[in-house]
Amino acid sequence: MASWQKTLQESSAPPVASGDSAPVRRRRKAARPSELVAAALGLFVERGFAATRLDDVAARAGVSKGTLYLYFDSKEALFKSVVEESLVPALAAAEQWLAQYEGSATDSVRELLVGWWVLLGETPLAGMPKLIIAEAGNFPELAKFYHERVIVRGRALMRTVLERGIARGEFRPLDIEIAIDVIFSPILMLLIWRHSMVGMCGYDYAPATYLETHMNLLINGLCADSRTGTAGASAAEGRA
The missing domain is CATH 1.10.10.60 (Homeodomain-like)
Incomplete structure (x- = not known):
């Protein structure tokens, strides 16, 4: 379990009842x-x-x-409460964890993504991305609310991780805003696929294998490596 998930569990744990229980x-x-x-x-x-x-x-x-x-x-108030009670506390816990995190940028990328999958992919919240995409055109105010309360904060978390990795020399220089989209897109695809196409296509992806494949490709693409840089430069020269 990701450290920030433990923080979330501890902060949201119900209070211990006293000796005299409240009426049912x-x-x-x-x-x-x-x-x-x-x-x-x-x-x-x-x-x-x-x-x-x-x-x-x-x-x-x-x-x-x-x-x-x-x-x-x-119904709009209910939707906002779903977001505020289910997603916002998790983002707050992740922000708190990242502010104190002293490990490698590589490990923080993995912990954020795997933790986010556990929170969304293995709960009813897995259907939220599909819901937002499907309903955004008809309910733009709710889509805007979701964007401000969830997407903006999620992107900020990953932006901090990438900036740290680049500053420390762990990650190679890249366009951070595009990288954020590229990092999150495969996980969104998996969530949407599992809530849209699995029943019609008759097959599914094993989430653990899918995530590990994504991590391997992602980390190898992010990590600073002089050989990668040389190969990329040579390829660019060849195209020129």
């Missing part, structure tokens, strides 16, 4: 917002944002629609 009804009421958010996430991923009805969210969470409105005044 009180505990149930306190848990309702999280239950509604979990129900909304499942339905958003299964049906899409537009096709998900608040009645269905309430039914899946086991409450009335009136109860749902006590906590969320709209």
